[in-house]
Each structure stands twice: as structure tokens, then as C-alpha cells.
Amino acid sequence: MEKLNLQELRQMVSEHFTGSLLESPELLDEKSILKNKHPFKAVFMFGPAGAGKGYILKNVLTGPNGSGTRSLLADFTTANPDERIEEVFPIFGVSTKFVNSAETSDAVDLDMLQQKARLILQNASRAHTANLLSIANPMIFDTTGESVGKMVGRIKQLAKLGYEVAVMIVNVPTQASVERDAQRDRTVGAERTAQISQQFQQEVVALKKYHTSLAGVAGVTMLVDEPFNNIFDLSTGELLKKPTAVTPDMLPDELNPEKNPEAAAHEKAKMDQANQRLQDWVSSPVSNPVGTALLSGMRTLVKASGGKLGQNMNDLVIAMANDKFSSIPEVAQGAKVLSDLGGVTMTMKKKKGGGTKMAAAPGGEQPGIQRAVRGKKNTGADTIRGLTNESLDYSDILEMIRREIK
DSSP: OOOOOHHHHHHHHHHHHTTTTSOOTTTSOOOOTTTOSSTTEEEEEEOOTTSOHHHIIIIIOSSGGGOOSSOTTTTSEEEOHHHHHHHHGGGGTOOSBOOSOOOSHHHHHHHHHHHHHHHHHHHHHHHHHHHHHHTTOOEEEEEOOOOHHHHHHHHHHHHHTTOEEEEEEEEOOHHHHHHHHHHSSSBOOHHHHHHHHHHHIIIIIISOHHHHHHTTOTTEEESOSSOEEOOBOTTTOOBOOSSSOOOGGGSOTTTOTTTOTTHHHHHHHHHHHHHHHHHHHHHSOOOOHHHHHHHHHHHHHHHHTTTSSOSSTHHHHHHTTSHHHHTSHHHHHHHHHHHHHTSOOEEEEEOTTSOEEEEEOSOOOBTTBOOSEEEEOOOOTTSGGGGSSEEEOHHHHHHHHHHHHO
């Protein structure tokens, strides 16, 4: 096969996604924080390949007893970097069927190219996700989730950033997972799919590590008490025949309808439970103290600035350089909360004519993030930053969020 230059691929991917993934906050296709229906809300959907995660998100989680015609999560944005593979790989002539065993030189080259290109896409997607989190966008993280420790860490960090998190776990037998992966345009191969599924069966299903690890964690809601086995047509109770058939020989006795006639009803009860909990969770306002303070500050700032500031949590720091905004309690509290997260150092400064105000300090390093204030810069009154005399580096706030979700 033709040798492909990874540096050229990196540049091409970067150029391809500059408009859609690496936007500045002003260019994001964002909803006003005043109209955001579900700010600081995130859902993690875990399940092996072929578990039907995407279908359930769009067509099954519609309300108690499937009463709704619209997904409860229709206003959420899905973060799944692997979906970009199907869009981007063909543009550069890269196969979407991942190499499992690199036994020839061509296979070695393809394997290296696929993995490097996938990493580039993941990094670009992470940057985009950081942008969305900085505007409190409601998110769905759709992933296999077999690495429980890593995912639990991400969930806890999102809660630290002010988000409330709901967790849904979906499962199918390993054989069904392998068969369904083979039918896709984008495949990871039978060997890798089986490894992921087997680890998932042990860590997530048998040991229920998400349930035990997240028990008692503030701001986290488990949508099901046990993993939901997506093996039945919930309307008929019969084993699924599509996209590939689930057969009794794939199932343990407790899920085999030939040996346990109540198996389908038990799984339907789990989905009913998930729908009820999700509806309650979606319809409730954020109660995470960090998220509440940031949201209040952002919305108050939008109104006080006539819409020029407040759509992004970084604006809370920018506002501290302006007496008009720094004196507003909700804005000052939001900026302090962001400071406590490591975004920027806040100090008390004397005001002209007496008194004090909270302001962004122009120095000092925060753990894991460079200082946010970069010095004086006149950016013009027509820009967001033109409202202040301080030029703040937006990338610093994004870096803080990227670190938390990495």
C-alpha cells in the first residue's frame, strides 16, 4: 500500500475540522444560556459494540412506559469521537475496518495510520467537548465503558465542574456484539470487540463496578439498578432478531426465556425504571452547588451586559475587570467558584473612592492550568473582551476542562 504521511494527515484533519470542532467561543453554534433547557447536565451511556446505545438514546428513552414520541435527550449533544471516523477516514482513503493482527508490512502501516488518525480525531473531539462544557451545554457521552476506573474518574470530574450526571448501562452477549460489529462499515474487529465485551461482562455486569464506585457520589444518578440487557423486543417479549439475532444459546439461564419466562418482563421493568428516573432527572433544575453558582452568574451577566458577556463561564472572569459587573453578587460568586476550580486567581482590590472589589489577579499559577490573565490589551468595544481592559486567554479555561475530562 502507499505510504501515507501522518503529518500531512494531521494537517488535513485539522483543516477539515477547524470550522466545526475548534471554534472560538464566539463562533460556537450555541444556544443562549438563558434558553438552555438543561444546563450542566450530562448522560453517560455505556455498553459494548452493538448494544444499541444510539437507538435507545433516540427511540426508547422517551418517557415512562415509552409514552413520549420524542427522546428525553433530544436537546443534548452527543460526544462520540469514533463516529467521526466514518466521516473522516474515507476522505483520506483510510479503511474504517480496523486492523486486528498486523502480520504484514502493509497491515503494520495501516494499523499505525488508523491508530494515529483516531488519536488526532479524539483530540479534536475533546477540544470541541471542552468548548461545549464551558457554555454548560447538555451532553451525552456514548462509549463502551469497559474501563470503569477511567470513566468513574471522568464522571466525578464533571460533577466537580458543576455538572449533574446520569448513567445508563446497556448490555448484549459477547457473541452478538462480535456479529454486529462485523456488519458495520466501521469495525474494530472480532478480537478487539470480544475483549471489550468480556471485560464489560466482568467489570460492569458481574461486579457492577459503576454502581459500587458511584454509590453516594453527589450529583450522580444511576438510571438502572442493574445493567439493562437489550436482547428483547419490549413490545412483544420476543428475543431480538435485528440487527443480528439473539439466540437462547447465547444467554445465561436467568435471561433465557426458555428457562425463565419472566426474563423479558424483568428487562422491560428496568427500561421503565430508566425512563422514569431520566424524566425526573431531566425535568429537575441543576442542584450541584458549583453548577448552580456558575449558572446564576452566567445568566445574571448576560442580562447585565446586554448579551455581550455570560454565554461562556470564562466571561465571569472577564467581568471581574469591570466595576459595573464585579459588584454584582451573583457574578462575583460565579467568578469565585471558577477560581476555586483552578481557572484564575481572584483577589480583593481597592476601588477608587474607597471600598473593595473582587478582581482577577494578573499573576500566580493554578494547579494544572496556566494563569488566565495575560496582561493589558485593548481589544475594542465591539468584541466580548472589549468590555474590559484585561485580555484573558480563553484556551486556559478550555485546558482546565480538557484536563478534567481527559
